[in-house]
Amino acid sequence: NAGVTQTPKFQVLKTGQSMTLQCAQDMNHNSMYWYRQDPGMGLRLIYYSASEGTTDKGEVPNGYNVSRLNKREFSLRLESAAPSQTSVYFCASSETSGGVGEAFFGQGTRLTVV
Amino acid sequence: GQSLEQPSEVTAVEGAIVQINCTYQTSGFYGLSWYQQHDGGAPTFLSYNGLDGLEETGRFSSFLSRSKGYSYLLLKELQMKDSASYFCAVRVLTDSWGKLQFGAGTQVVVTP
Numbered sequence: 558n559a560g561v562t563q564t565p566k567f568q569v570l571k572t573g574q575s576m577t578l579q580c581a582q583d584m585n586h587n588s589m590y591w592y593r594q595d596p597g598m599g600l601r602l603i604y605y606s607a608s609e610g611t612t613d614k615g616e617v618p619n620g621y622n623v624s625r626l627n628k629r630e631f632s633l634r635l636e637s638a639a640p641s642q643t644s645v646y647f648c649a650s651s652e653t654s655g656g657v658g659e660a661f662f663g664q665g666t667r668l669t670v671v
Numbered sequence: 672g673q674s675l676e677q678p679s680e681v682t683a684v685e686g687a688i689v690q691i692n693c694t695y696q697t698s699g700f701y702g703l704s705w706y707q708q709h710d711g712g713a714p715t716f717l718s719y720n721g722l723d724g725l726e727e728t729g730r731f732s733s734f735l736s737r738s739k740g741y742s743y744l745l746l747k748e749l750q751m752k753d754s755a756s757y758f759c760a761v762r763v764l765t766d767s768w769g770k771l772q773f774g775a776g777t778q779v780v781v782t783p
Contacts, residue, residue, distance in 0.1 A: 599775035
């Protein structure tokens with residue numbers, strides 16, 4: 558049981574380059590999230606998708622776009638990378654039928670923009 | 672908007688009890704969870720409070736007061752492996768259910 562899988566695990570980009578971070582979950586969860594984590598800032602929500610076909614902005618959406626490709630997959634795109642986007646990116650998923658809604662996280666993508 | 676406040680760091684000795692507080696202000700509050708994250712790792716779920724009161728899971732307990740916008744996580748019989756960051760996270764009802772927002776985290780340092 559893989560849970561939440563993110564690719565790639567590490568990436569170095571030059572300023573202005575674009576890339577897509579991939580995320581897939583095999584738990585049949587409705588909700589998926591993208592967070593970024595910077596030292597001392599905790600986890601900040603970039604975008605989330607409450608169900609297949611919907612996406613909403615979180616706290617820090619500028620410079621990012623997302624696609625909920627299907628129920629399993631939720632990708633994050635940086636169109637023109639900037640050094641301020643150097644961070645660790647986490648994808649997560651959870652069930653949303655009420656109750657606990659425990660979120661399961663991928664292992665993260667460590668992105669450096671030079 | 673939403674805000675979550677946690678202390679940045681707490682230090683305690685092995686075997687002791689430590690309490691991490693979390694205060695929040697949010698509209699559409701549905702419930703509050705606690706997560707643990709070791710250096711370099713992914714956050715993992717510890718506990719959830721949807722109603723006022725205490726929830727206990729082994730050495731960890733979590734408390735919620737919805738009227739006060741307050742929660743705490745209690746770690747008992749501290750072990751060296753409990754050295755990690757701990758995050759409170761609120762689940763918020765929005766037009767599209769599912770928003771989960773985290774605090775900045777509390778670094779717990781356990782000393783021998």
